[in-house]
Amino acid sequence: MSLPLLPDRQCGGCVECCRVIPLSLPELSKPTGQLCAYCVDGAGCSVHAIRPQTCRTWFCLWRVIELSDDWRPDRSGVVVRPDGIEDGVITLFVVRRSEFLASEELFAVVAGWLAEGVEVALSVPGPVGTYPARAVVSDWLRPAVEAGDPDDFTRRVLLSLDKLEQHDWQPDGIEPRYAVTG
Ligand code: SF4
Ligand code: SF4
Incomplete structure (x- = not known):
């Protein structure tokens, strides 16, 4: 999927997607969560x-939609994933817990x-x-939003993350292979 990027936004020092996104290509395979050796x-x-090509077309939604600089993934610890957006789902991939939450x-x-x-x-x-583990949490977060209660919202987010971290992790089966040549 290739989404139109915001014209004035650059990744800067962020390389989160080069770590968190798995690749299984003829010229480059790297397991989920392993920082690419070319980075x-x-x-x-x-x-x-x-x-x-995958590296040319995969961008997090911070590069696509108007979110403040605080959202840059290496600052916020949150990669806003694009997969699911076509079905009306936005996934906050929390790769590091920070005050941003x-x-x-x-x-x-x-x-x-x-x-x-x-x-x-x-x-x-x-x-x-x-x-990774993932769950749609709209209904779980909505009461805090409707009550206008940010503290309860944060509590609900952290409880969700705690629960997700108890997941029974499944291997992605990807063996590292670095063979990009010009
Ligand atoms: S090849 Fe480059 S852009 Fe692609 S994952 Fe590796 S470091 Fe990132
Ligand atoms: S996670 Fe987003 S901001 Fe960070 S390097 Fe990837 S596309 Fe750029």
């Missing part, structure tokens, strides 16, 4: 000009989505090489 800390992709910003944006009829899912990564 150089502070510099980004070392094979940028010849990177696989208790922010007014998160509460206000999720409240807006729910008010528009968008479904919201939470997801957490498992150990490297396993599929």
